[in-house]
Amino acid sequence: MCGIVAYVGPKQAYPILINGLKRLEYRGYDSAGVALLEEELLVYKTKGKVSDLEEHVQNANLGGTIGIAHTRWATHGEPNQVNAHPHFSQSKEIALIHNGIIENYALLKQELQTRGYVFQSSTDTEVLTNLIEDIKLNEGVSLFEAVRIALNQVTGAYAIVVMDKNDPNTLIAARKGSPLVIGIGQNDYFVASDATPIIEYTKNVVYLDDEEVALIRRDKDLKIKTIRNQEKTPYIQKLEMNLTALEKGGYEHFMLKEIYEQPTSIMDSMRGRIHLEQGTVTLGGIIEYEQKLLNANRIIIVACGTSWHAGLVGEYLFEDIARIPVEVEYASEFRYRNPVIYERDVVIAISQSGETADTLAAIELAKSKGATILGICNVVGSSIARATHAGTYTHAGPEIGVASTKAFTAQVTVLTLMALRLAQLRGTIGRSRFMQLITELSLIPEKVEQTLKVSKKVIEIAEKFKDVRNFLYLGRGYNFPVALEGALKLKEISYIHAEGYPAAEMKHGPIALIDEEMPVVVIATNKGTYDKVVSNIQEVKARKGQVIAIVTEGDKEVKHLADYVIEIPETEEMFVPLLATVPLQKLAYHIAVMRNCNVDQPRNLAKSVTVE
Ligand code: F6R
Numbered sequence: 001m002c003g004i005v006a007y008v009g010p011k012q013a014y015p016i017l018i019n020g021l022k023r024l025e026y027r028g029y030d031s032a033g034v035a036l037l038e039e040e041l042l043v044y045k046t047k048g049k050v051s052d053l054e055e056h057v058q059n060a061n062l063g064g065t066i067g068i069a070h071t072r073w074a075t076h077g078e079p080n081q082v083n084a085h086p087h088f089s090q091s092k093e094i095a096l097i098h099n100g101i102i103e104n105y106a107l108l109k110q111e112l113q114t115r116g117y118v119f120q121s122s123t124d125t126e127v128l129t130n131l132i133e134d135i136k137l138n139e140g141v142s143l144f145e146a147v148r149i150a151l152n153q154v155t156g157a158y159a160i161v162v163m164d165k166n167d168p169n170t171l172i173a174a175r176k177g178s179p180l181v182i183g184i185g186q187n188d189y190f191v192a193s194d195a196t197p198i199i200e201y202t203k204n205v206v207y208l209d210d211e212e213v214a215l216i217r218r219d220k221d222l223k224i225k226t227i228r229n230q231e232k233t234p235y236i237q238k239l240e241m242n243l244t245a246l247e248k249g250g251y252e253h254f255m256l257k258e259i260y261e262q263p264t265s266i267m268d269s270m271r272g273r274i275h276l277e278q279g280t281v282t283l284g285g286i287i288e289y290e291q292k293l294l295n296a297n298r299i300i301i302v303a304c305g306t307s308w309h310a311g312l313v314g315e316y317l318f319e320d321i322a323r324i325p326v327e328v329e330y331a332s333e334f335r336y337r338n339p340v341i342y343e344r345d346v347v348i349a350i351s352q353s354g355e356t357a358d359t360l361a362a363i364e365l366a367k368s369k370g371a372t373i374l375g376i377c378n379v380v381g382s383s384i385a386r387a388t389h390a391g392t393y394t395h396a397g398p399e400i401g402v403a404s405t406k407a408f409t410a411q412v413t414v415l416t417l418m419a420l421r422l423a424q425l426r427g428t429i430g431r432s433r434f435m436q437l438i439t440e441l442s443l444i445p446e447k448v449e450q451t452l453k454v455s456k457k458v459i460e461i462a463e464k465f466k467d468v469r470n471f472l473y474l475g476r477g478y479n480f481p482v483a484l485e486g487a488l489k490l491k492e493i494s495y496i497h498a499e500g501y502p503a504a505e506m507k508h509g510p511i512a513l514i515d516e517e518m519p520v521v522v523i524a525t526n527k528g529t530y531d532k533v534v535s536n537i538q539e540v541k542a543r544k545g546q547v548i549a550i551v552t553e554g555d556k557e558v559k560h561l562a563d564y565v566i567e568i569p570e571t572e573e574m575f576v577p578l579l580a581t582v583p584l585q586k587l588a589y590h591i592a593v594m595r596n597c598n599v600d601q602p603r604n605l606a607k608s609v610t611v612e
Helices: 013-027 050-056 105-114 124-139 143-152 254-260 262-270 284-295 305-322 357-368 383-387 406-426 431-465 479-494 503-508 530-542 557-561 573-594
Strands: 003-008 031-037 041-047 066-072 094-102 156-164 167-176 181-184 189-192 204-207 212-217 223-226 299-303 326-330 346-351 372-377 390-393 470-475 497-502 519-523 546-552 564-568
Touching: 003 013, 003 094, 003 156, 003 167, 013 031, 013 050, 013 066, 013 189, 031 050, 031 094, 041 050, 066 094, 066 156, 066 167, 094 124, 105 124, 124 143, 124 156, 143 156, 143 167, 143 212, 167 189, 189 212, 254 262, 254 573, 262 406, 262 431, 284 346, 284 372, 284 390, 284 406, 299 305, 299 357, 305 326, 305 346, 305 406, 305 479, 305 573, 346 357, 346 406, 357 372, 357 383, 372 383, 372 406, 390 406, 406 431, 406 573, 431 546, 431 564, 431 573, 470 479, 470 503, 470 530, 479 497, 479 519, 479 573, 497 503, 503 530, 519 530, 519 573, 530 546, 530 557, 546 557, 546 573, 564 573
Parallel strands: 299 326, 299 346, 346 372, 372 390, 470 497, 470 519, 519 546, 546 564
Antiparallel strands: 003 066, 003 189, 031 041, 031 066, 094 156, 156 167, 167 212, 181 189, 181 204, 212 223
């Protein structure tokens, strides 16, 4: 969602800001803009991509060593130039960029209108800009104070950066609910929605907390206060990310690079956590909460999208080997449906970005009921990582492609480790079975490497089906979440309608869709309900559907029935999702490329969904 970059220091701001916006493109957006201050406070903005903005400002004055820049993902008002950020205040003395939603903007707007303010855009952001100006003028306070006071009148979520024509040395930044990071350079400051625009300049960062306002001045120390006027000491952290992780590294798209990174990202998510010699699994981040997990009545997993699919695999794992009841909830439903939450519940929040607004809200709700909250996040220092009592990072490295790939397999890896650890503590599986499982799990990166070699077959299938309008994905048991995830990947990047279903549910409705036009992807690996899935394939074939089957190497039965077969290596049933997902990611990728879709930035989607 919206991306924020700001700079103050000795260098020219424009190149840093544009470069930063390009780093944030992966978040998803529909317009872009920049404000620079030299003698004048100048704002340039345009609908479209950052490259459109660059074209738009080709002959403009781009001087200045202070500036703010923004990519907007439309919420209030259509994506056009007027609604793009930065927004000027009425006097054009204040410029502001914003990520989030000001929920009471309509009321505030009415009040400002009665005081003579005229609005150019339909955004909530322009309302906040004028509110700050109004307070600054009427109360005769500094910009910092005006922002602080204004934010006390606002409900909703925000990450903002504000600058004032009359003060070329100062930026004000504040956040609530939407992320904001301040980078501290040698003698300059950077502000951004996440660390990706900052990493090439400095590794020293301060993550603002909710309701904190930062006073960022050229050549002066950083000052932070809460909106209730309490001083805070900035806590400086070191970034561990490196720059190469943010480049495509020779791949055509980030998504493809990330698909191919999975042997490494899965390995990194297991590193130091499986101890084959001692026969144990340890998860340092949650070690102090193991007793809570052991005493838990049940586990509730909250997440959205792909992370929710990983949670579903988690449910099967925890119940299967650790024999503890699990509920998997869409965070957006959980937060509003008055759920029953006990103090002895353990809630596991899963999120790649660590910024998903619904997941954050679900955490806050569960926390208020006294439950223990553990996180599984990819982005270090993210809001969810900080809002949970404890957690385990996935260590998948930055995921830039909007469609989640390596984060999913890393989440499933961490859930597997958690389930194994819990099973060991609860004594629900014997030692030799435990050893068998952790030995096999440690071979998974190699098997993913092998699975990645299926390209030729996948490309042939993509070629054949790239123009269809619908796809059905079927799986049972551990492979049901894989079917959901395969369908989600296809629809988000190729815009082909795809549905994931438990294979046995097909006859309760979706079977009506099947004819010779309908490709049906079936995950039919050789364990668990294999025979039943074979029957489901027969049902599809009897109605002339076209079957693309994911099978275990050496499979004979499905090979005779299916039109296309993709083989994956033999493994334990519970680890199949880690392998079977990979060819489905590749299928979606190749179909999207063949349809000329923007694979890394699909239309309407945002990488980090910071509004509900
Ligand atoms: C799908 C996808 C989304 C995210 C969802 C949750 O490819 O990326 O469905 O999984 O928006 O995001 P996180 O994991 O960041 O909470």
